[in-house]
């Protein structure tokens with residue numbers, strides 16, 4: 001992992017797309033953890049927090065499962081992200097305090113309407129990350145992540161959710177949308193946060 005390169009992109013363009021950040025072996029393990037035959041782990045995703053929590057399928061159609069410190073596969077991913085957290089703090093003085101992340105599964109026909117990852121009244125998300133776990137993903141399968149400029153107007157990037165790709169972006173700078181997937185779409189979404197609200 002070239003943290004200096006990641007830091008450089010975050011500083012100058014606000015985002016970076018990495019194609020082979022993790023080993024094939026770890027990607028396979030993560031993929032095996034991302035299946036909703038396990039309905040106890042995977043639950044419908046909600047918008048907002050606490051009393052504002054809503055479940056609106058037309059806005060957000062994924063089911064999610066938070067990573068667990070007690071799982072050995074999740075640990076491998078989380079320790080990789082911990083290395084990234086400390087490296088980015090050293091390079092950019094971001095003061096990143098922790099990292100939260102969940103597996104996400106979008107069934108065919110699901111997407112996530114344009115939104116910001118910085119929740120109203122809770123501004124502690126600084127960097128968003130998404131790792132994609134879709135083998136043999138084709139253009140026709142849809143499910144692209146579209147990043148917009150801060151005003152939410154101009155398209156900055158369109159990212160196909162192909163196996164092993166990771167995007168990292170400044171949470172507050174890029175409203176974004178997940179276009180409708182036409183196949184089951186698997187990923188791990190996560191956020192580096194500063195402490196407090």
Ligand code: OGA
Pocket residue numbers: 104112117130144145176177178187189
């Ligand atoms: C999210 C999100 C993007 C993606 O979970 O907040 O925007 O490409 N995910 O899955």
Ligand code: MN
Pocket residue numbers: 115116117176
């Ligand atoms: Mn998002």
